[in-house]
Amino acid sequence: MDTREKDIEKLKDYKYGFTTDIENIRAPKGLNEDVIKFISNIKKEPQWMLDFRLKAYERLKSLKEPNWQKPKYPKIDYQDLYYYSAPKSMGDKPKSLDELDPKLLETYKKLGIPLQEQARLNGIAVDAVFDSVSVATTFKGELTKHGIIFCSMSEAIQKYPDLVKRYLGTVIPVTDHFFATLNSAVFTDGSFVYIPEGVKCPMELSTYFRINASETGQFERTLIIADKGSYVSYLEGCTAPMRDENQLHAANVELIALDDAEIKYSTVQNWYPGDENGKGGIYNFVTKRGLCKGTNSKISWTQVETGSAITWKYPSCILKGDNSIGEFYSIAITNNHQKADTGTKMIHLGKNTKSKIISKGISAGFSDMTYRGLVDINSKAKNSSNYTQCDSLLMGNKCGAHTVPYIKNKNFDSNIAHEATTSKISEEQLHYCQQRGLNPEEAVGLIVNGFCKEVLQQLPMEFAVEAQKLVGISLEGSVG
Amino acid sequence: MSEQLQSDFDKIVKTSNLSNEEIRFKKIFLDNFKKKGFPNRKQEDWKFLDISQIIKKNISDLSFFNDYSQSNKIDPSIFVDGLEHNKIIFINGRIEKIDFNLEDQNKIEIIDETKKDISFDCENSLIDLNSAFTDKIFKILIKKNYSLKKPLIIYHSTDDKIKSTNINLRLDFELGENSCLKLIDYFSNNTAKNFINIFYNFNLESNSILKNYKIDKFRNNNLKYSFNNIEQNNNSVSETFILSAGSDYIKNEINCNLNGEYSSAFINGIFSLKENQQHEIRTTINHLVENTKSYQLIKSVLGKNSKSVYQGRIFVSSKAQKTDGYQLSKAILLDETSEFNAKPELEIYADDVKCSHGSASGSLNEDSIFYLMSRGLSYQQSKELLINGFLLNVIEKITDSEIRNLIKNIIGVKE
Numbered sequence: 001m002d003t004r005e006k007d008i009e010k011l012k013d014y015k016y017g018f019t020t021d022i023e024n025i026r027a028p029k030g031l032n033e034d035v036i037k038f039i040s041n042i043k044k045e046p047q048w049m050l051d052f053r054l055k056a057y058e059r060l061k062s063l064k065e066p067n068w069q070k071p072k073y074p075k076i077d078y079q080d081l082y083y084y085s086a087p088k089s090m091g092d093k094p095k096s097l098d099e100l101d102p103k104l105l106e107t108y109k110k111l112g113i114p115l116q117e118q119a120r121l122n123g124i125a126v127d128a129v130f131d132s133v134s135v136a137t138t139f140k141g142e143l144t145k146h147g148i149i150f151c152s153m154s155e156a157i158q159k160y161p162d163l164v165k166r167y168l169g170t171v172i173p174v175t176d177h178f179f180a181t182l183n184s185a186v187f188t189d190g191s192f193v194y195i196p197e198g199v200k201c202p203m204e205l206s207t208y209f210r211i212n213a214s215e216t217g218q219f220e221r222t223l224i225i226a227d228k229g230s231y232v233s234y235l236e237g238c239t240a241p242m243r244d245e246n247q248l249h250a251a252n253v254e255l256i257a258l259d260d261a262e263i264k265y266s267t268v269q270n271w272y273p274g275d276e277n278g279k280g281g282i283y284n285f286v287t288k289r290g291l292c293k294g295t296n297s298k299i300s301w302t303q304v305e306t307g308s309a310i311t312w313k314y315p316s317c318i319l320k321g322d323n324s325i326g327e328f329y330s331i332a333i334t335n336n337h338q339k340a341d342t343g344t345k346m347i348h349l350g351k352n353t354k355s356k357i358i359s360k361g362i363s364a365g366f367s368d369m370t371y372r373g374l375v376d377i378n379s380k381a382k383n384s385s386n387y388t389q390c391d392s393l394l395m396g397n398k399c400g401a402h403t404v405p406y407i408k409n410k411n412f413d414s415n416i417a418h419e420a421t422t423s424k425i426s427e428e429q430l431h432y433c434q435q436r437g438l439n440p441e442e443a444v445g446l447i448v449n450g451f452c453k454e455v456l457q458q459l460p461m462e463f464a465v466e467a468q469k470l471v472g473i474s475l476e477g478s479v480g
Numbered sequence: 481m482s483e484q485l486q487s488d489f490d491k492i493v494k495t496s497n498l499s500n501e502e503i504r505f506k507k508i509f510l511d512n513f514k515k516k517g518f519p520n521r522k523q524e525d526w527k528f529l530d531i532s533q534i535i536k537k538n539i540s541d542l543s544f545f546n547d548y549s550q551s552n553k554i555d556p557s558i559f560v561d562g563l564e565h566n567k568i569i570f571i572n573g574r575i576e577k578i579d580f581n582l583e584d585q586n587k588i589e590i591i592d593e594t595k596k597d598i599s600f601d602c603e604n605s606l607i608d609l610n611s612a613f614t615d616k617i618f619k620i621l622i623k624k625n626y627s628l629k630k631p632l633i634i635y636h637s638t639d640d641k642i643k644s645t646n647i648n649l650r651l652d653f654e655l656g657e658n659s660c661l662k663l664i665d666y667f668s669n670n671t672a673k674n675f676i677n678i679f680y681n682f683n684l685e686s687n688s689i690l691k692n693y694k695i696d697k698f699r700n701n702n703l704k705y706s707f708n709n710i711e712q713n714n715n716s717v718s719e720t721f722i723l724s725a726g727s728d729y730i731k732n733e734i735n736c737n738l739n740g741e742y743s744s745a746f747i748n749g750i751f752s753l754k755e756n757q758q759h760e761i762r763t764t765i766n767h768l769v770e771n772t773k774s775y776q777l778i779k780s781v782l783g784k785n786s787k788s789v790y791q792g793r794i795f796v797s798s799k800a801q802k803t804d805g806y807q808l809s810k811a812i813l814l815d816e817t818s819e820f821n822a823k824p825e826l827e828i829y830a831d832d833v834k835c836s837h838g839s840a841s842g843s844l845n846e847d848s849i850f851y852l853m854s855r856g857l858s859y860q861q862s863k864e865l866l867i868n869g870f871l872l873n874v875i876e877k878i879t880d881s882e883i884r885n886l887i888k889n890i891i892g893v894k895e
Contacts, residue, residue, distance in 0.1 A: 392826075400829045401826075404826075409841040417840045421835070422833060
C-alpha cells in the first residue's frame with residue numbers, strides 16, 4: 001500500500017467523528033426572550049447588544065422559514081434545541097493556554113490543531129470555537145504588534161464596542177432572512193478581525209469550529225473589517241462528531257472591505273455528513289456576505305464543501321465601491337445522501353466593478369447538487385463585467401447535478417458571460433490513467449483534482465493540501 | 481375580480497348554447513382559476529415579469545365576456561402575400577374559418593372537441609382560464625404518411641369591436657406517423673389592450689415533423705400569453721421559431737416532452753424590443769428517454785425602456801443517458817434603460833450526458849463599430865449592420881427555405 005492509499009484507509013470513516021466528554025453549561029431548551037436574555041447575561045453583554053438581539057427576535061417572529069431550496073429536510077423544531085452550550089471550564093475565561101481544560105486541548109490536538117504548539121511555531125493564528133464559545137486564540141502578541149485585532153466576538157463586544165457597534169449588522173441586517181435573523185438573535189460567539197489602515201496581515205488568520213454537544217445548534221458570528229489599504233487572508237475549518245440526529249449550523253459571516261482593502265476568505269467545510277444511509281449529519285445553513293464598501297476594494301471567497309448532510313449557502317459580494325472586485329471559487333462535493341444547494345450572489349452597484357465565479361460541483365452516490373447563483377448588474381454600475389463558469393461532474397446515474405443561474409443585466413455598458421457544462425469522467429481519461437499504472441480509484445482522484453485545480457490553486461498552501469486529500473476521501477467508494 | 485369572472489361566465493352561458501355537460505366542465509376550470517388567480521411574481525416561473533401586475537397596469541377593467549354568437553368579417557388585407565398557404569382565421573376570439581383547400585381532404589381531419597373533456601394537467605392557472613372561457617376547441621389530425629403540401633398560417637386578428645377583453649384560443653394537433661406540418665402563427669392585432677391567451681397541444685407520433693413559426697411583428701398594445709405543449713415520440717422532430725417584437729407584453733412558453741428515443745427539439749427565438757415592451761420566453765425541455773437532443777438559441781436586441789427575459793430549463797431524467805442538450809442566450813443592450821434577465825437552468829440526473837448552456841449580454845462591441853466606421857460606414861449604418869449579423873444567425877436556423885425568406889423579409893434583415 002502506498003502512502004496515499006494508507007491515507008485514504010485511515011480516513012475512510014469520518015475521522016473527526018469522536019465526541020469529547022466534557023461538562024457543559026447550557027441555556028434552557030427552546031427559543032424565547034428569556035433564553036436570549038440568558039445568553040446575553042452569561043456573556044455579560046452591554047445593553048445595546050441585548051437590544052440588537054431582541055430586535056432580531058422580534059423580527060424573527062414575523063418571518064417564515066424559506067422553502068424554495070432544492071434539498072428538502074424535515075421540519076426543524078426550533079423549540080427543541082439548545083441555543084447555548086459552553087464547556088463548563090470556560091465559565092471564567094482562562095488567561096492563557098496553560099489554564100485551558102486539558103480535555104479541550106486534547107480535542108484540538110485530535111483535530112490536528114495543537115493550540116499549544118502553534119503558539120510556539122511560526123504559522124497561523126488560530127481562534128478555536130468549541131460548540132458555541134471561542135476557547136483559544138493563538139499568536140496574540142505578534143498580531144497586537146501590528147495593531148491587528150483578532151479575538152472572539154464576545155471579547156470584541158467587551159473591548160471594542162465602538163467597532164462592533166459600527167459594523168455589526170451592516171452587511172447582514174437584523175431584518176434579513178429567517179436563518180440570518182435567527183443567528184442575530186441567538187449567536188453565541190465567533191471571530192472578530194480588524195485590520196488597521198495600511199496593514200498587511202503578516203500571517204493567515206484561522207478559526208476552527210467544532211460542534212460537540214448534542215441537540216445544540218451552532219450559531220456563530222464572524223465579522224471581519226479590513227480598513228483602508230489593508231490585506232487579510234482568513235481561513236475557516238469545521239468538524240462535528242457523528243450523531244444520529246441532524247444538527248443545525250446557522251452562522252453569519254460579515255466582511256467589510258474599505259478603500260483599497262482586500263479580504264480573502266477560505267473555507268474548508270467538513271462537517272459530519274451523515275452515514276451512508278443519510279442518517280444524521282449537519283444542516284449547514286450559513287449566511288456569508290461581503291461588502292466591498294470602498295473604492296478598489298476586493299473580496300474573494302474560496303470554499304471547499306465536502307461535509308454536511310445539507311449545505312445551503314451563498315457567499316455573496318456586494319460591490320458597492322467603484323472599481324471593486326468580487327471573486328468566488330467553489331468546489332462542492334456530495335456523496336451518499338448528501339445534498340447541496342450552493343453558489344454565490346454578485347451584486348454590482350459601483351462603476352467598473354468586476355466579478356468572477358468559478359464553481360465546480362461533483363456529485364456521486366445518491367447525492368444531489370445544485371449551483372444557484374445571481375449576477376445582478378445595476379443600472380448605475382457602468383462598465384462592469386462578470387464571468388461565470390460552472391462545471392458539474394456526475395458519477396453514476398443515481399445522483400443529480402443542477403445549475404440555476406439568475407442573470408440580470410440592467411446596464412448596457414456592462415458585460416455578463418456565463419458558461420456551464422455537465423459531464424462525466426470519460427472512459428478514455430480513465431483508460432489513459434490506468435494504462436499508466438494507476439488503479440481506478442487513483443485515476444478518479446487524479447482526474448477530479450485536475451477538474452478542481454482552478455479552485456484549489458486559490459487556497460493558501462496549508463489548506464490546499466488538506467483540501468486535495470478531502471476531495472479524494474469524499475469520493476471514496478463512488479467508483480465502480 | 482372573482483365576481484366579474486362569475487358574471488361574465490354567466491353571460492357567456494346565456495348567449496351561447498352550451499350543453500349542460502360543457503357548462504359543468506367549464507365551471508370546474510373557472511373555479512380552479514378563481515382559486516389561483518393570475519400568476520404573480522411569487523411563483524418562480526413568473527418571477528421576472530409579473531403578469532398580474534402587468535394586466536392591472538395596462539388593462540384597468542379586463543372583461544372576460546366575449547359574444548361568440550356574432551361572427552366577424554374577414555379582412556383579406558391581413559393575408560400574407562407571395563406564399564401559398566392553408567388558413568385558420570381567428571378573429572376576436574372566434575375561429576371564423578378553417579381552410580385546407582390546398583391539401584388532400586382525406587388526409588386531414590378536423591374534430592370538434594368542444595364537448596370532450598379537454599382538461600390538461602398543469603399548475604398554470606392561465607390554462608384554466610383558457611379552458612373556462614374558450615369558445616370552440618378543434619383538433620387537427622394529420623393522418624399517417626401525409627406531409628402538408630403548403631404551410632398552415634393561423635391568423636390571429638382583432639378589430640376595434642373588441643377592447644379590454646380576455647381572448648382565448650385552444651387548438652390540439654395530432655401528427656400521425658411520418659407526417660409533417662409547417663405552422664405559422666401570424667399576429668396582426670389592431671386593437672389595444674386585450675389579453676390574448678393561446679394554448680396549443682401537439683402530439684407528435686413517431687417520425688413526424690412539426691415546424692412552428694410564431695411571428696409577432698407589428699407594434700400593438702396587447703398583452704399575450706402563448707403556451708405550446710409538445711409531446712414527442714420516437715424520431716420525431718419539433719422546430720419552434722419565435723419572433724417576439726410587436727406586442728406590449730408577450731410570454732411564449734414551451735413545454736416539450738421528449739418521450740421517444742432519437743426525438744429532438746429545436747427552439748430559436750429573437751426578441752427585438754423598443755419602448756416599454758416586456759417580453760419573455762420560457763422553455764422546458766424534458767429529456768425522458770435515452771438518445772434525445774435539444775438545441776436552443778435565443779437572441780435579444782433591446783432598445784429604450786425594454787426588458788426581455790429568457791428562462792430555459794433542461795431536465796434530464798436518470799433514464800435519459802446519451803442526452804445532448806444545448807442552450808445559448810445572447811443579448812445586446814442598446815440603451816441605458818434596457819434590461820436583460822436570464823435564468824438558464826440545468827437539472828440533470830443522468831451521468832452520460834452532454835449538457836451545456838451559455839449566456840452573454842452587453843452592449844455593441846465598440847471595436848467592431850470602429851472597424852466598420854474606418855471603412856466608411858456611418859455610426860448608424862455600422863450599428864445596423866452588426867445587429868443584422870447578430871440576428872441573421874438565428875434566422876439561418878430556420879430549416880424551411882421558403883419560410884426563412886418570408887421571415888427575413890418581415891424582419892428586414894439582409895444577407
